[in-house]
Amino acid sequence: MALRLYNSLTRSKEPLHPLTPGIVRMYVCGPTVYNYCHVGHARAYVCFDMVVRYLRQCGLQVHYVSNITDIDDRILTAAAQSGESARAIAERFTQAYFEDMQRLSVLRADHHPRVTDTIPQILDLISTLVDHGHAYFVDGDVFFDVTTAPQLGELSHQDPEQQLAGARVEVDVRKRDPRDFALWKSAKPGEESWPSPWGAGRPGWHIECSAMSIAAHGPQLDIHGGGIDLIFPHHECEVLQSESATGKRPFSRIWMHNGHVMIDQVKMSKSLGNFFTIREVLAHHPPSVLRFLLLNTQYRKPVEFTPEAMVEASKALLRLQQGTFQLASSASAGVTEASSQWAPLAAAIASYTTAMDDDFNTRDAIATLFTLLSAYAQDAPKLSAADATTALAFLRRVEDVLSIGLFATPGSPQWASTSPLPAVPSAIEDAEVMRLLAQRDAARARRDFPSADTIRRQLSEAGIEVQDVGGTSTWRRR
RNA sequence: GCGGGGGUGACAGAGCGGCCAUGUGCACGACUGCAGAUCGUGUUUACGGGAGUUCAAAUCUCUCCCCCCGCACCA
Numbered sequence: 001m002a003l004r005l006y007n008s009l010t011r012s013k014e015p016l017h018p019l020t021p022g023i024v025r026m027y028v029c030g031p032t033v034y035n036y037c038h039v040g041h042a043r044a045y046v047c048f049d050m051v052v053r054y055l056r057q058c059g060l061q062v063h064y065v066s067n068i069t070d071i072d073d074r075i076l077t078a079a080a081q082s083g084e085s086a087r088a089i090a091e092r093f094t095q096a097y098f099e100d101m102q103r104l105s106v107l108r109a110d111h112h113p114r115v116t117d118t119i120p121q122i123l124d125l126i127s128t129l130v131d132h133g134h135a136y137f138v139d140g141d142v143f144f145d146v147t148t149a150p151q152l153g154e155l156s157h158q159d160p161e162q163q164l165a166g167a168r169v170e171v172d173v174r175k176r177d178p179r180d181f182a183l184w185k186s187a188k189p190g191e192e193s194w195p196s197p198w199g200a201g202r203p204g205w206h207i208e209c210s211a212m213s214i215a216a217h218g219p220q221l222d223i224h225g226g227g228i229d230l231i232f233p234h235h236e237c238e239v240l241q242s243e244s245a246t247g248k249r250p251f252s253r254i255w256m257h258n259g260h261v262m263i264d265q266v267k268m269s270k271s272l273g274n275f276f277t278i279r280e281v282l283a284h285h286p287p288s289v290l291r292f293l294l295l296n297t298q299y300r301k302p303v304e305f306t307p308e309a310m311v312e313a314s315k316a317l318l319r320l321q322q323g324t325f326q327l328a329s330s331a332s333a334g335v336t337e338a339s340s341q342w343a344p345l346a347a348a349i350a351s352y353t354t355a356m357d358d359d360f361n362t363r364d365a366i367a368t369l370f371t372l373l374s375a376y377a378q379d380a381p382k383l384s385a386a387d388a389t390t391a392l393a394f395l396r397r398v399e400d401v402l403s404i405g406l407f408a409t410p411g412s413p414q415w416a417s418t419s420p421l422p423a424v425p426s427a428i429e430d431a432e433v434m435r436l437l438a439q440r441d442a443a444r445a446r447r448d449f450p451s452a453d454t455i456r457r458q459l460s461e462a463g464i465e466v467q468d469v470g471g472t473s474t475w476r477r478r
Numbered sequence: 479g480c481g482g483g484g485g486u487g488a489c490a491g492a493g494c495g496g497c498c499a500u501g502u503g504c505a506c507g508a509c510u511g512c513a514g515a516u517c518g519u520g521u522u523u524a525c526g527g528g529a530g531u532u533c534a535a536a537u538c539u540c541u542c543c544c545c546c547c548g549c550a551c552c553a
Contacts, residue, residue, distance in 0.1 A: 030553090031553075041553050206550095226553065231548070236550090261553085312503095322516080326515095367500035368499095370500055374517085467515050
């Protein structure tokens, strides 16, 4: 396997050599559940879902852990504003997160630990840091002492001396060094809190990921992922805490960071208010189209999210689905162990593998699909069922990784459409569409074109667009 | 200020020393009962500006310009 992945720590592409041969320990920073996830979150989880799927297809056993941060300042703020309990808010948005991910075909991680279930491990980790002189206590709060960690700046590649030059946040005067960060925060009256040796409180922002990763994977892991905005301070702090507590380096062998989703060339973010939630987008587009859009750019590059981009994505995806549909209809159902001499297929398999092995270049991988389907369209008349069947097997393998609905059936929820899907099911049911289409096919077979056209017009008025592809008809909701 | 990532044809976006990326759009043609989808052919010197290295540069070096991201809120 010639797989190479970009490591933010070394700033270069490296082969993957897991701590335990054949087994990949992987952790991805999950959401803080105080609101619905937006397209930016979707990108992160779709990208890492693709990574996990591809690694598994390469024969690696991936142990994938992704946390739920269900206690945090922002959740407490939301609770104070709405009057709801922090726990209720966290629970509600945790469920929403899982629903959104399921619709986007993001597989569940093997384990989704929650911060509130990990408090004992967090307290242990903080105690260890205090005992070893890496952390100190100041009236209710515990801070990490950055001067005890020589690896400061290693992951973010910052000169530690320069780090405060552009600081945007006011520095807590109780810190010994302005760069120190909170491991434990004392509770204000009424806030959800846990008892600790330092008084009632809750974990600081960074410690939970260290604790959960160590609990699940041990002191070291192979791949740690998240959005590029997490490199600093979040992941930098994780490195300092984890390595100082366990004495093992590196905490993670490979750090992977996905690029942002942009709106008008600016990062989509909650604080700027320029975001679309996943459910807003999915109210108007098939989930496969959003997933396709996100995977149609290499995961480290920024991706522009616009209505036009969604339309273009749906057109491109529709072509792939149409092509796959035609290929499937010419493949022989009985042939399973097919072999093919068809050159474009071998070329497609080779370039797909090269693209994916090169730090998961899904954009390039998708380009090979267009090339393959276009070659198929040209060569179709002279190809055997075995050729088609082998090509189809390849497309299935691709679909297992990308999960963009290549094998969607016409009219199904994953079938791309350029216009919004109705939020509520339209007046006409799928079964009724199928029945009318069967009637129309029969009419066409006996060359009764006026009847066929009447049915097509009738369906069109119900918002169903019918397309004749080869011998079969496909349809989609407009 | 410090650190990072970019600027590719009408648009989106790969490539990162020599070979047609790919998709969308547009134009013309083919096929189809019609429509659409599909197929073919185009869309003139595509690589931010300038200098250099090389037989050969979008790709390497230097320099300048512009955009974005991070700097203790964030996927």
